[in-house]
Amino acid sequence: MSSLFFGNFNTAAGRDRWASSCFHRHFPNSELALKDRVSSIALMEIGFNMAEALERRFAAVAAEIEEFGEGFIPDVRPADPRFGDFQANGVLPFAKRTGRNPRNLAEILVGRIKGSSAGRFDVTVAGPGFINVTLRPAVLLEWLLAYGTERDLRTGASDLYRNRIVVVDYSSPNTAKQMHVAHVRSMVVGEAISRLFEFAGARVTRDNHIGDWGTQYGKLIYAYKNHLDQEALKSDALEELERLYKKGDALCKEDPAHLEQARAELVKLQRGDPGNLKLWEEIKRLSEDAFEEIYGKLGIRFDFHLGESFYRDKVDEVYAELLEHGIAEESEGALVVFHPDHPRFRKQPFIIRKSDGASNYASTDLATVLYRVREWKANKLVYVTDSRQQDHFQQLFLTVERWFAATARPVPELDHVCFGTILGDDGKAIKTRSGDPVKLKDLLNEAEERARAIVQEKNPGLPDDEKDDIARAIGIGAIRYADLAQNRTSDYVFSWDKVLSFEGNTAPYLLYAVARIHSIFTRMGDTAEIDERQATPFETEQEQNLARKLLDFAEVLKMTVGDLRPHVLCTYLYELAGDFSGFYNADKVLVDAAGTRARRILLCRRTLLVLEKGLHLLGIRTLKRM
């Protein structure tokens, strides 16, 4: 494997483990890092990932050379097209470490590699010791012939996370509250990551960890009992529940007597009072129905909806074990965990049981880890939440690590996949004109409406129901893509003009690129009889650019999945669409020469395949025409 991917694992394990990062990760099992020491792979066997194949090849050749030996990492990566198809930069740091002349070393290595390249690629030394590799056009063609279907791609990719049992914890809204714009990133990113994991060979469980057992229920039940508007509840349950919560909250603030009663309702609920429990179930059901509407629009389906309430009888075991092993302690009446070796968390407590004896989200999160590992045999847990919860997850992960070590359980790999805030034009968290949070259903509806208007304008001749369908795909796709195309760790500025534009790195541009290729095939009629094996090697600059870009899919997928950063895939798809446009503009597909025609059709087919697969992995539905 190239260092691009596994380099992440290696360096992460070795770096200052207290250095907090948004992508917080623990690596209990180092054996996962290098399953493939195999260097006996035949030269340039048509592997899925050409950069990896070269990496292995270079390393194997170097191992035979006295000046290099074992510790050399070639560091092969896709190159700037100016220099070739791939570049290996590893000689420079190696030369530095060993005190050699980098240029000389590179030339020695290149000399040996040339001898075994079998005429399949050219390799040269450039600058201070960069090694540039250019594949022969026939090799590009071979790869494209070998990876011709969705299944082929999946097979190629499925080594990345084979044998991993992953739980993705995303969306996770609170009951009795509407979903707002702030919730969309967790859903969109979480779903994309789940699909990517599956494609990469993992067994994925999607778990919606709903916030259904919080302290807010006291106030809500109190207000529900005294101020419910039945009509309002019928017309829009969540609006009414939200109103009731605010009402309850306001009452408690203005008069301690109300607060007392609200607390009493909570205690009754937690002790299992049948009336309150029934009410709670009703609120939960209403909430989940409303959530389902949104999930339906986004095409998201969970395997489980095990909310916090599910763990309410599972926290005592956690308290007992943590106490027994001296990990948790009593402090100011609460049960807390300190991490004595951590500069900050030796003072900042992780409160796992409140002083009134009630559980909180730390308690249930701990119980949840145990459940997922014990019941589902999960070896990797991924949490998709906003960055503000970084401290919480760091403390959670540290606690789990110590707890599981003390109880001789396998420690799962734990990831907090965090994300930033969606901002409005003013650079602050997006709000409506009146200053309220933007409701997610309103955002999605507006996206469809705006997309519908665009379809109407650009393609008025289509049937109405198809226009509606196209508008849904574009509208929802645009919202999703805008979210994914941005580096998730940073905040981003939302703008309708930007997300719905047909120019630039947007969903409409990519969907159009897909529709355009579909239309090429529609126009050509039945192309099934066109034999790809008649294709002759690529000749024009545009053909070669496009072919090379298609090969990069493997490496891009690895990077995307390795860092869990979907925008890497987005950028790639955008560039691929651009290379296709360049090709399509410069080179006529339907020419008379059979070999040329076959290879250009091949490029169209593969571009369509990769674009559609990529967009589907991101959770975006593609269209045949628009």
Next chain:
RNA sequence: GCGGCAGUAGCUCAACCGGACAGAGCAGCGGUUUUCUAAACCGCUGGUUGGGGGUUCAAGUCCCUCCUGCCGCGCCA
């Protein structure tokens, strides 16, 4: 106070845990269509990567320092 994240072209964003002249899109300017969707493509203009030091063959990236913004930090999730 402690900590996290960020500051890159007029605007919105990239830059693959140190690599080649910092790249796109939009906006601005100029081209391309009797030819497969112009919802496209090509070119030009635009940068002291917040400031200042340092590390080395090489720094937007690592270290120190300062400035600015957002966000956490004992019983919400």
